[in-house]
Amino acid sequence: MNVSLILIILFVGALVTFLSGDKLASKVALFFGLAAAGCSIVLLNHFNLGENISFISQWITKPNVSFALKADGLSLAMVLLTTILTAIITFSSFGNVYKNAKSFYALILFMSFAMVGTFLASDGLLYYIFWELSLIPIYFITLVWGNGDVEERRKAVVKFFIYTLAGSLFMLVAFVYLYQKAGSFLIEDLYKINLSATEQLWIFLAFFLAYAIKIPLIPFHTWQANVYQKAPTVGTMLLSGIMLKMGLYSIIRWQLPLAPAAAHEYKYIFIAIGLAGVIYGSIVALRQRDLKKLLAYSSLAHVGLIAAGTYTLTLDGLRGAVLQMIAHGFVVVGLFYVAEIIFRRYETRVIAEMGGIRTQTPRFTSMFLILVMASISLPATFNFVGEFTVLYSLSQINIWFAVLGGTTIILGAYYMLRMFQHAMLGETNSKVFADVTINEGITLVVIIAVLLFFGMFPKPILDLITPSLEEILNQINRIN
Amino acid sequence: MNTLIAIIGLGVLCLLFEIFNFTKAIVPITIVGLLAVLGLTISEYNSTESYYNNMIVVSKFSTTFSSLFIVLTIFLVGLSHNFYEKHQSKISDYIAIKIFLLAGSVAMVSFGNLAMFFLGIEVLSIALYVLAASDRLNLKSNEAGMKYFLMGSFASGIILFGICMIYGAMGSFDVSDISAMSQSAELPIWFPIGIVLVTIGMLFKIAAVPFHFWAPDVYEGSPTMTTALMSTLAKVVAMATLYKLLSVMNADISESFKIVVVVISMASMTIGNIMALRQNNVKRMLAFSGISHAGFMLMTLLSLSTSAGSLLYYASAYALAGIAAFSVIIYVCKNRDNEDIVNFHGLGKNNPLLAAVLTASLLSMAGIPIFAGFFAKLVLFSQTIESGYLVLVIVAVVNSIISVGYYFKLILAMYTKEPNEEKKATPFVIYAVAVVAIVLNIALGLFPSLVLDLLP
Numbered sequence: 058m059n060v061s062l063i064l065i066i067l068f069v070g071a072l073v074t075f076l077s078g079d080k081l082a083s084k085v086a087l088f089f090g091l092a093a094a095g096c097s098i099v100l101l102n103h104f105n106l107g108e109n110i111s112f113i114s115q116w117i118t119k120p121n122v123s124f125a126l127k128a129d130g131l132s133l134a135m136v137l138l139t140t141i142l143t144a145i146i147t148f149s150s151f152g153n154v155y156k157n158a159k160s161f162y163a164l165i166l167f168m169s170f171a172m173v174g175t176f177l178a179s180d181g182l183l184y185y186i187f188w189e190l191s192l193i194p195i196y197f198i199t200l201v202w203g204n205g206d207v208e209e210r211r212k213a214v215v216k217f218f219i220y221t222l223a224g225s226l227f228m229l230v231a232f233v234y235l236y237q238k239a240g241s242f243l244i245e246d247l248y249k250i251n252l253s254a255t256e257q258l259w260i261f262l263a264f265f266l267a268y269a270i271k272i273p274l275i276p277f278h279t280w281q282a283n284v285y286q287k288a289p290t291v292g293t294m295l296l297s298g299i300m301l302k303m304g305l306y307s308i309i310r311w312q313l314p315l316a317p318a319a320a321h322e323y324k325y326i327f328i329a330i331g332l333a334g335v336i337y338g339s340i341v342a343l344r345q346r347d348l349k350k351l352l353a354y355s356s357l358a359h360v361g362l363i364a365a366g367t368y369t370l371t372l373d374g375l376r377g378a379v380l381q382m383i384a385h386g387f388v389v390v391g392l393f394y395v396a397e398i399i400f401r402r403y404e405t406r407v408i409a410e411m412g413g414i415r416t417q418t419p420r421f422t423s424m425f426l427i428l429v430m431a432s433i434s435l436p437a438t439f440n441f442v443g444e445f446t447v448l449y450s451l452s453q454i455n456i457w458f459a460v461l462g463g464t465t466i467i468l469g470a471y472y473m474l475r476m477f478q479h480a481m482l483g484e485t486n487s488k489v490f491a492d493v494t495i496n497e498g499i500t501l502v503v504i505i506a507v508l509l510f511f512g513m514f515p516k517p518i519l520d521l522i523t524p525s526l527e528e529i530l531n532q533i534n535r536i537n
Numbered sequence: 538m539n540t541l542i543a544i545i546g547l548g549v550l551c552l553l554f555e556i557f558n559f560t561k562a563i564v565p566i567t568i569v570g571l572l573a574v575l576g577l578t579i580s581e582y583n584s585t586e587s588y589y590n591n592m593i594v595v596s597k598f599s600t601t602f603s604s605l606f607i608v609l610t611i612f613l614v615g616l617s618h619n620f621y622e623k624h625q626s627k628i629s630d631y632i633a634i635k636i637f638l639l640a641g642s643v644a645m646v647s648f649g650n651l652a653m654f655f656l657g658i659e660v661l662s663i664a665l666y667v668l669a670a671s672d673r674l675n676l677k678s679n680e681a682g683m684k685y686f687l688m689g690s691f692a693s694g695i696i697l698f699g700i701c702m703i704y705g706a707m708g709s710f711d712v713s714d715i716s717a718m719s720q721s722a723e724l725p726i727w728f729p730i731g732i733v734l735v736t737i738g739m740l741f742k743i744a745a746v747p748f749h750f751w752a753p754d755v756y757e758g759s760p761t762m763t764t765a766l767m768s769t770l771a772k773v774v775a776m777a778t779l780y781k782l783l784s785v786m787n788a789d790i791s792e793s794f795k796i797v798v799v800v801i802s803m804a805s806m807t808i809g810n811i812m813a814l815r816q817n818n819v820k821r822m823l824a825f826s827g828i829s830h831a832g833f834m835l836m837t838l839l840s841l842s843t844s845a846g847s848l849l850y851y852a853s854a855y856a857l858a859g860i861a862a863f864s865v866i867i868y869v870c871k872n873r874d875n876e877d878i879v880n881f882h883g884l885g886k887n888n889p890l891l892a893a894v895l896t897a898s899l900l901s902m903a904g905i906p907i908f909a910g911f912f913a914k915l916v917l918f919s920q921t922i923e924s925g926y927l928v929l930v931i932v933a934v935v936n937s938i939i940s941v942g943y944y945f946k947l948i949l950a951m952y953t954k955e956p957n958e959e960k961k962a963t964p965f966v967i968y969a970v971a972v973v974a975i976v977l978n979i980a981l982g983l984f985p986s987l988v989l990d991l992l993p
Contacts, residue, residue, distance in 0.1 A: 117912075117986050119846070120919055182915070186906035193905065200952060201885075207953050215945055222905075223938045230934055233919045234927075 059112040060100060060128045060177055063136060066093045067143075067170035075163035083151060086162035090144035093169070097140045101133055101521075116183070121241045127179035129525035134379065134518060135176040135306050138386050139299050141507075143169040146294045149394050149500045152401060155202055155289075168194035168295060175303050181232045181242035184311070185225070188303065192221055195295060199288040213283040220280050224270035231263035235315065247315055248532055254318055261319035264312040265327070271304035272360050275334040285353035286406075290397040293349065297356050298390040302382050305360065308367045309375055314532035320370060321533075327368040328454070332461045334361025339468035348396045348406045351476055352389065355432065358465050359385050365462060366447035369454055370533055375526045377446025380515060384431070384439035384508065391428045391504040398497055399480070402490050408479050413486035421493045422481050424501045429477050431508045433470045438512040538588040538595055540578045540603055541643050547574065548636035555629035563629055564618040567636065568611055575607045582991075591649040591711050598845055599647035601991045602777045605853055606646075609770045610639045612860045612970050613762070619964045620762045620867055631671065635766070638664035642774040646781060651700045651710040654782070658696065658742070662689050665771060668763040669755060681758025688751040692741035699734030702727045703786075712785045719787040729791075735782060742775035743831045744824075746804040753812075756824035761870060764820050765863035768827045769856040776834045780848055784841045798838050799929050805832030806936040813943045819866055820876045822943055823859070826902060829936060830855050836917050836933070840924040846992040847916040853988055854901060854909035854981060861898040861974040865891045868967045881947060883956025888963060892951045894971040899944040901978050904937050909981035916989065 070089025077085045103110050113125040128136075147165060155161045171194070174187030196218050203210045232242065234256075239246045252260065270277040285293045313320045338358030345351035363385070366378035398421070399414070400406055415422040431438035434445070444466065452459035493501070511518060547570045554563050578600055587594045614632060621628050641660030648654040666689060670682020700710070706728035707715045719728065737748065744752040756764045809829030816822040834851055837844040868891060869884065870876045885892040901908030914937065918930045981988055 117984075117989070119986065119989055120916060186911075189906040189911075193900070197952070200949070211949050211953055215942075215949065218945065219938060219941055222941055226934045226937055229915070230918065230922075230930060233915065233922055233930075236919060237922055 058100065058103060058108075059110045060126050060136070061112045063093050063096050063100065063140065063173055064126075064170060064177070066096055067140075067166050067173060071163045071166040071170060074166055075159050077159065079158040082159040082162040083147065086166055087144065087147045087151075089166055090140070090147045090169070093173075094137075094140040094144045097133070097136050100128070101137065104128060104130075104133055105521075111179075120182075120236060122182045123180045123241075123243060124183060125180040125243060126174075126177040127244070128177060129528070130521040130523070131306070131309065131379065131525040131529070132176045134383065134522050135302065136173050138302065138383050139169060139172050139176065142294070142298050142386055142390055145390060145500060145503060146291055146298070148496065149294070149390075149397070150291045151496050152494065153289075153397075157201075161198070161202055161291075164194040164198050165291065165295070168198075169299075172299055172303060176306060179244045181235065181244065181247060181311075183242070184307075185229055185232060188228075188307075189222075189225060191300060191303070192218065195288075195292060195300065198292040198295070199284060202289045203287045203292065204289060205287050209283075210287045213280070213287045217280040217284045220270050220277070224267035224277070227263040228267035231260045235260065244311075252316070252318075254322070257316040257319040258323075261312060261316035261323070264307070264315070268304040268308050268312060269330075271307075272301050272364060273304075273357070274330055274361060274364055275337055278334070278338075278357055281357060282350050282353045285356075286347060286349045290393055290400075293353075293393050294390045297353070297393065298386045301356075301360055302386060305363055305367065305378065305382050308364065309378070309526070309529060313367070313370065314529055317533045317535060320368070324368050324370055325454075328365045328451070328458060331361045331363075331365030331368060332458060334358065334364070335462055335465045336468075337361075339465055339472070342472045343468065345472075346407055346409060348399070348408055348411075348476070348480065349393070351408070351472065352392050352396065355469060355473065356385070356389055358469065359389075359432075362444065362447055362462050362465050365458070366450060369450045370530075371450050371453065372523075372526060372530055373446055373453070374450035375530065376519065376523065377443050377448075377450055379443075379522050379526065380518065381440065381443025381447055383518065384443045384511070387504050387507050388428060388431045388438075388440055391501060391508075392432060394497075394500060394504075395425050395428060398493065403488060408476055411480040411486070412483040413481075414490045415481045416485045417490040418492045420498075421490075424493075424498075424505060425481060426477065427505050427508075428501075429473050431505075431512075433473050434466050436512075437509065439508045439510075439515070441512060442515045538586070538593050538647075539581065540574060540600075540607075541593065541640060541647070543570075543574045543577060544607075544636060544640045544643060547571070548633050548640060551629050551633035551636055560625055560628055563632055564614060567614050567632055571607055571611045571614065571636075575604060575611070578604050578607060587649055591713065592653045593644070593647050594649035595647055597992055598781060599643075601849055602646040602852075603643045605849065605856070606639055606642045606770060606774060609773070609856050609860060610635060612864075612974055613766055613770065615966055615970045616762065616765070616864055616867060619966050620760075620871075631668075634664050634667055638668075638766070638770070642770065645774055645778040648781075649712055651703065651712065651715075654778070655693075655697060655700060658778070659693060661771065661774060662693060662742075665689070665763075665767060668766065669759040671763065672760045675760075677758035678760060681755045684751055684758075685755045688741070692738045692748075695734050695741075696738030699731045699736075699738060702731030702734060704731075706731060715786050732783075732786065733794075736779065739775055739779040739782065740801065743772060743779065743834075744828050745801055745831045745835060746808045746828065747801075749805070749809070749828050752828060753821045753824045756827075757818055757821050757876075761820065761863065761867050761876070764823075765860065765867070768823055769859040769863070772827055772831065773852040773856050776831065776852060777848065780837060780841070780845070783838060784845075795839055798835055799926060802832045802835040803929060803932045805829060805835065806933060807832075810936050810939040810943075814939065816943070817878055818876050819870075819878060819881070819947065822947070823862065826940065826943070827859075829940060830902070832936075833914065833917060833933060836921050836926075836929065839926060839929075840920050843993070844917075844920050846989045847913070847920055849992055850909070850981070850985065850988045851913035851917060854913040854978060857974050857978040857981070858898040858901040858908070858910060861894050861971050861978065862902075864967050864971040864974070865895040865898075868963060878947060878950050879957070881950045882954035883951070885952040887956045887960045890968065891963065891971060894975050895951065896948050897975050898978070899948060901975075901982075903941050903944045907979065907982050909978045909985070912982055912985040916985070 171191035178184035342354035644657030672678035706725040741748040813825035901910035
């Protein structure tokens, strides 16, 4: 039994979903999503027992490319995040009716397939292929099922596509260059080559361009808010919950170990870029009137902090970043789902048109409040663990970095609570707000349960990711 | 050799069918015949022989490329029945010309003597002139044929002039003799001049910048079927021939020549892509996109000894995607007087399968993974970096990004606009050709070794 099983389940799932017809599609997709999540948990179990669940086989002889999937703690954690969130996201869309549902759900599963592949691939080219493949489904999901004016949506999506493709093509050039040196795309072989300082810098920058656009980091973020707003909620969840984690994961897995000298040399600059995103995102979020846009900018601030954490090149920084990646994945999916729940009832995303919902649905309000609290890293939530580990690692580099990074929590508390106040509190709204349905309730409860459980007991995840992060850190520090 | 004779025999047979009034059976019989020829060609893969005093040399290079040309012709003949519906009486002419064109292409990749090469290129060109003007009541088609003929014969003249120079320098038309003599230290000045002239003539046929001016007008004016043929088969043939010419005559082209190749390659990509961005007519757009692909394929000339496999792969990927795209265009633009993007509005709703095929073929041309176009570019980039032209690769990458802009313009039109007419029936052949071509393309993307390993 090895990790390729998850990929097979998701790919077959996408095909079966497409063939099952519009009526059954959502249920079939959920079934395969759950099967993939179950499969990854089983594989995690095998992995913990010390079994080898990696998979490798020669694919192309010239150039030398292998179909290599390597499962270590880090990639398994990301795979778990992807498969579980895919199931949750699929389930969360049950309340909506989509035309041509079979294609819609098939694309979700296909995207999940590509993302799982990205997290598992240990061959540079295979990784690149999965990385690019994940772009096509989200393009069509946003384009065809998105909301708002078609013309504006088209502009947003094309911008997004060209941006990300531009970044990743430079990454491809970097890979081809490395291949010329190593004669293979396998990550172990790529680690072995010795590059001069200038070569490392260019490789580092080429990777950075790809990841900075995907995450996104300042100043490559301009596609983000528009696409998040225009995409259907499912698309926004996929983008913010999982897809941007691909960029953060790749920094840890590919960029830092492949160009370690450049990473050490220029880390302050990249930490600064991450922190600039924190401050910029928070300040812009303060002024947003649209709930989805507000969440998009708050997400920009959070991922800036995560990126800064990875560039500290310390174990704490990497560990905090991975924890926060997982935590952010869940919380952001939860928050976008809340926005969707409100939209289903009020047909609006403008915060000013909401308000007074609390008196009508106290249950929904408390769930929303927990998510808001998690998003601003209140202790006992998962985000607290991640964010504070990152801030701790930043403080060890330079206390001012931690101070600047800390603004995400202060400003975050301000704009999130203000948003909550305007959206939920106040006088009873004259428009009726129906209580959450069972489906909506289940989704939110699952997300909240995960956030609270790991907030109080993060050890299982820490134990899973620490060994592989230490290994990567050894690679990063190999020259010094 | 047998391939060439069989193809010409088939062409003559096509003409005879008309006499016996077999016009209905002509397309199926030709396809079966071509499949047989394909089998024959593949069976010659491992034999290296020369015929008629080295006029024709059968090698791995010639058999693999000939097989590709035959496959492309099969697709093109398959589409013909539907396209020439209104001209059933003349269908045997159209098909026969295509078969003779194929004979010219096969001669062009298996020549062992420059006379044979020139014969091949003329057979191919004359067939193309006729096909370009074949919609004889249409002014645009006449214009295209005339333009192409004037420009093309000029280029042929330059090639002929170049061949004369080479003969003057070397005293032989035989490429193996020329190759042996070109190794000597002192070469008469006429030899490089001849090579340059032949190269210019071939660059014209490929439509590389700055010899590309004919392409957009001719592509737009010609009947869609002919455009499909020009942009897939003819382009690939010319590219393979140029590659073969340069590699057989002087294995090691000089540094200054390489710089020229780099410049032409960059210029073709950039100008082709930038012009394509502004086009509203799909055929014109694909003409410019073809110019930029010619720029990509020219990159193989920088590492002549090792890049035959990657040229074959790039050519197959590009031509298969082109066939798939053109079969959709033929369906959409049937009975329309132009090929503007407006005609493609709402195809995603009207005919999801064909819209998906067109999307896939455009994604392949743009170089998105899993389609063959991606691996084609990857192998090409890898080889070019290996020979030390990193800057050229970066320009190529930037161009790949630009190309996404216009490919996606078409994709967006299919999926976001409302259809402006009722759904119309789709003939089975169109589906068959489009789907088979794109499936082959994806299969090449999944198993690139199948083609890459055929040639050293």
